[in-house]
Every structure is written in structure tokens, then in C-alpha cells.
Amino acid sequence: MSKVTQLEDAEEELMWRLTDMTLDDSEPRFVGGFNPVIPTNGLTSSAARPGARNQTTPLNFPTPVHYASPGPLPTPPRPMYESISQGGSSQRLSRTMQHALSPPDHRRMPPKAQQTPIPSPPSKPIFKQTLPATPPPAPSTPVRSRPLPAHLPASAPPKTSTSRATPESTARSSRARSASSPPSPTLSAPGSPQRRSQCNGFTRAGKRCKNVVAECSPLESLNPGDHMGLERYCHIHKKEVLKDPKFILPSGRGVHRDDWIPNYLHPQTQANILREMQKPLSVADEPGYIYALEYRVPGDRDRVHYKVGRSYSLNQRTNQWDRQCGSKQQYLRGWWPGSIQDGEKTIMKGCVDPGEPGPYCHRLERLIHLELADLVSNEQYLQSQFPDVMPALQAMKPRAKEQCPDCGRVHREIFSFAKAECGPFQDKEWEKVVMPVIEKWGRFVQEYYLAQPDEVVH
Structure with missing residues (x-):
């Protein structure tokens, strides 16, 4: 047999094998599957089929397992947008975009009920206490002051009881806090040993000196309550007041300071004497x-x-x-x-x-x-x-x-x-x-x- 004949037989054999390939025992037909056959003697003889040279035996493959149908697919979610028509053309816009393009008409909305404004709470509590017509009887034992708790720091001030606040002290503290005017130059009560006063000098700009002077004059040191008419000067204005050795009285007469004011006096004393000498005289100053x-x-x-x-x-x-x-x-x-x-x-x-x-x-x-x-x-x-x-x-x-x-x-x-x-x-x-x-x-x-x-x- 020539080589050409062998090649033709091999092609025909391959075609028949592809045709006979199937997955079940039904009549062989070509549906995309394969039904290979095993040749009995190595190669399938075409004489086993009509017109075939070699006979083939189909190959038995295992039957595949069939599962139940999974059912219909789930319904897809509702889209977040709708199709609206604007200007004759249909567009798909989100709900946010719809509200942005067509805002609600406020004229058709019902008017809101007017709410009464809530008054703001006061900045500090105001305690009012009504004094009884007759004072309550005094306790048989004196009231002892409660000590501070141990956990409070030493710098924490003790809390005062609101029940002991008197109307006089409450009104006094309310007036002091509510005052909008600037504090007085005197930083403590008149006659107090620790009275501090604002400097009586003036700056070059014509404004009152803001320095606070704690140093008092010797006269005020001896008589703490006798500070009316006495002036205090800071270290800057003391030098300024005592700088000139000669000064002029309101009458126009010149006075040499060293002739009347000794240098061994305290600077505050010298400044107050100099100020007293230059004051205008008063008609109320009677002889005596x-x-x-x-x-x-x-x-x-x-x-x-x-x-x-x-x-x-x-x-x-x-x-x-x-x-x-x-x-x-x-x-x-x-x-x-x-x-x-x-x-x-x-x-x-x-x-x-x-x-x-x-x-x-x-x-x-x-x-x-x-x-x-x-x-x-x-x-x-x-x-x-x-x-x-x-x-x-x-x-x-x-x-x-x-x-x-x-x-x-x-x-x-x-x-x-x-x-x-x-x-x-x-x-x-x-x-x-x-x-x-x-x-x-x-x-x-x-x-x-x-x-x-x-x-x-x-």
C-alpha cells in the first residue's frame, strides 16, 4: 500500500471518529459533543460501517450528574432615578438633582407658628431672702465652721453657703459686679493700712499716669485716715516734680525750693509740700x-x-x-x-x-x-x-x-x-x-x- 493511500485512510478514520463521538447511548449525531470509539484491533476498520473500512466500538464515559434548576434570577433593585422630561428631551436625573432643579415653592408652604423666644438665664444668680418679722431663736450651741475637705487644694477658697447670704451683702456684691464704670484709683478702702493709689502725675500726652503707688507719705503713715489732699507719685514723677530748684507761685512770685523744703525729707514729703505751697488760696481759709x-x-x-x-x-x-x-x-x-x-x-x-x-x-x-x-x-x-x-x-x-x-x-x-x-x-x-x-x-x-x-x- 502506498503512502498516499495510508494518508487518505487516516483522514477518513479521523473524520468518522469525530462523527461518532457522543455522551449517551442515543443515535450518534453531531451536537458539539464527542463520541470516541475504541478500535478493536488498534485501528477501526472501515468495514464495520457501511462504506467504512474499519469497525469501531464506542467509548463509555460516565453519566454526568444533573442538578435541579436554580429557579428564576432575583429582581434587580429599583433604580434611584427616574426619567423626566425637560425641554422635550428625556433625561435620567437623580432625586437630589430633581430637587435642585425644581425647588419647593415657599409661598404655598403653611406659615410656621411664631415661637416665643426663651429668655437667657442671668449671668449670676440673685438670691433674695425675706427677713422674718421676728428673728428666729438663737441655737443653744454656737455654730461651728465646717473645715475644708482634705482633697481640696490649699488655694481653693471655701464655698459660702447661699442660705447665709444677707440682702445687704447680696445687693452690695451685685452692684459692684454690675458697675460698668472703671475702678477708682484707690484700690482699697480709705484709711486701710494697705491703701494703694494711682499716681497723681500726668504723662507728656496729657493723660493720668497709670502707675499704682503703694508707698504713702509719712503724714499718712502716722494718720492712716488723713489722706485727703495728699498726693502720691511714682518713681518717675517724683523726680519730675522735684527737678526744678525754683518754682513760681500763683501770684507770680518765685520761690527757691531749698530755702523752705529741707533735702533730708522723704521725696513724697517734699513733693506734697511743694504741691501745698503752690495751691491757690481759698477765701474759706479763715484766720486762726x-x-x-x-x-x-x-x-x-x-x-x-x-x-x-x-x-x-x-x-x-x-x-x-x-x-x-x-x-x-x-x-x-x-x-x-x-x-x-x-x-x-x-x-x-x-x-x-x-x-x-x-x-x-x-x-x-x-x-x-x-x-x-x-x-x-x-x-x-x-x-x-x-x-x-x-x-x-x-x-x-x-x-x-x-x-x-x-x-x-x-x-x-x-x-x-x-x-x-x-x-x-x-x-x-x-x-x-x-x-x-x-x-x-x-x-x-x-x-x-x-x-x-x-x-x-x-
Whole structure:
């Protein structure tokens, strides 16, 4: 057999094998499956089929497993958009886009009910307490204050009970908090030992200096309640006030500062004396007397006390002191004008001829008190180089004043000088300290104020 014949037989055999391929025992037909046959003798003879040269035996494949139908597919979800028509063309827009393109008509919407505004709560509670007509009976045992819990820090303030708040304290705190005006320059109660004040100086821009001065003048240190008319200056304005050695009075007369204001005085004292000297005179400043009483406290051998004040009736005033405080031995040492100006007048009780009163006793009294208070506080006269000593620069602090055991009052204008143990001022506090100060300022008033009637302010 030639090779050509073998190739033709192989092609015919391959065609028949592909035709006979099937998956079941049915009649072979070509539906895309295969029904291979196994030749009995290696190659299928075509004589096994009509017109075939070789006979083939079909190959038995396993029957596939048939599963039940899974059923219909699930219904797809409803689309989130609809088909709307705009301008004759159909478009598929989302619901958000539909609301954006066609907003609701507010004119067709029902009006909303007007709601009453809710008042805002007050910034702080206001406690009101009605006092009963008759006070409740006092408890048999005193109420003890509750201590702070141990877990609270030391800086935490104790909580005050609202039931104990009185109407006076509540109203006072409400007024203080609700005030819209700026605080007063005085940062504590008048007369308080810790009174702090705003500086009385002015800046170059013409505005009040904002510095707070805690340092008080020696006069205020001796008399904590006597701060009216006294001014305080910060370290900047103290130098500015005392810079010029000469100043001009309202009358136009020039005054050299060193002729009247000693350099050993405290700077606050110098500034207040300078301010007092330049004040315009007042028509209400009537003539009067400046008197000095020396009184001694039993058992006090270290100090000598002087009451320096003013009066319109000298004899009447000295008699009042004798009746008011009888436990103290009092002696009239002198008055201005009179015995201090004229040394020939007697100071014996019952024989005092006061003479004519001096002018502007209010102004004179203030000038004398300012310098005497500085000498009492700083005791410059006890130094060996006095009066050539440097001014004291330590801060003045208010002193506690004791009540008089005779009248129960706190006496003012009393200057207690430390006694000198030796030197030229021993037992000479009146002659060399107090009286020269009174005489100097009395002379200043007569020289610069008495001869200037146009200077008086009506």
C-alpha cells in the first residue's frame, strides 16, 4: 500500500471518529459533543460501517450528574432615578438633582407658628431672702465652721453657703459686679493700712499716669485716715516734680525750693509740700491759731508727745483737752502767732493772751504737719550730721493707732518724737525740732500769702 493511500485512510478514520463521538447511548449525531470509539484491533476498520473500512466500538464515559434548576434570577433593585422630561428631551436625573432643579415653592408652604423666644438665664444668680418679722431663736450651741475637705487644694477658697447670704451683702456684691464704670484709683478702702493709689502725675500726652503707688507719705503713715489732699507719685514723677530748684507761685512770685523744703525729707514729703505751697488760696481759709501742747504718758520715758493743731479760740481749745483726757499731764508750749513769734508772752494757764489770729491757718497747719510727720517717722534729728543728712528712701507703712483710754477716741495730729539720749537735741525736742518748723512755715505764709490779696480764690 502506498503512502498516499495510508494518508487518505487516516483522514477518513479521523473524520468518522469525530462523527461518532457522543455522551449517551442515543443515535450518534453531531451536537458539539464527542463520541470516541475504541478500535478493536488498534485501528477501526472501515468495514464495520457501511462504506467504512474499519469497525469501531464506542467509548463509555460516565453519566454526568444533573442538578435541579436554580429557579428564576432575583429582581434587580429599583433604580434611584427616574426619567423626566425637560425641554422635550428625556433625561435620567437623580432625586437630589430633581430637587435642585425644581425647588419647593415657599409661598404655598403653611406659615410656621411664631415661637416665643426663651429668655437667657442671668449671668449670676440673685438670691433674695425675706427677713422674718421676728428673728428666729438663737441655737443653744454656737455654730461651728465646717473645715475644708482634705482633697481640696490649699488655694481653693471655701464655698459660702447661699442660705447665709444677707440682702445687704447680696445687693452690695451685685452692684459692684454690675458697675460698668472703671475702678477708682484707690484700690482699697480709705484709711486701710494697705491703701494703694494711682499716681497723681500726668504723662507728656496729657493723660493720668497709670502707675499704682503703694508707698504713702509719712503724714499718712502716722494718720492712716488723713489722706485727703495728699498726693502720691511714682518713681518717675517724683523726680519730675522735684527737678526744678525754683518754682513760681500763683501770684507770680518765685520761690527757691531749698530755702523752705529741707533735702533730708522723704521725696513724697517734699513733693506734697511743694504741691501745698503752690495751691491757690481759698477765701474759706479763715484766720486762726496754731497751738502746741506737750503731754506726757505715765511710764513712757522714751518719747515725748506733742499735739499740734489749729483753733479759732486758743484758751477754749486748751481747756477742752484738760477735761477730755485728764490722765495725761498737758502743757501749753506755744502758739502761732504769739509766744512763738513773740517770746515775751507767757504760757501759764489762766494768763494766756492769744492776741490777733494769724492768716490762712488751714494752709499753715498742713505745711507744719507734713514736715513734723517726716521727722517723727525718719528721726533725722538723732543723727550726728543733722541737718546735713541724706533723705530716707525706705517705703513708709501706716502705723496702727491706739484708742485713748480717757475718751475712747483715736487722736490725730499727735507727733511722738524719740528722745535724744545725748547731743544738742537732748531734752530740746521742742526748742530745736518742733518750734522751728512752726516758726518757719508761719513766716512763709506771712511773706508770700499775706501781702498778695489778688492770689485769693473766691
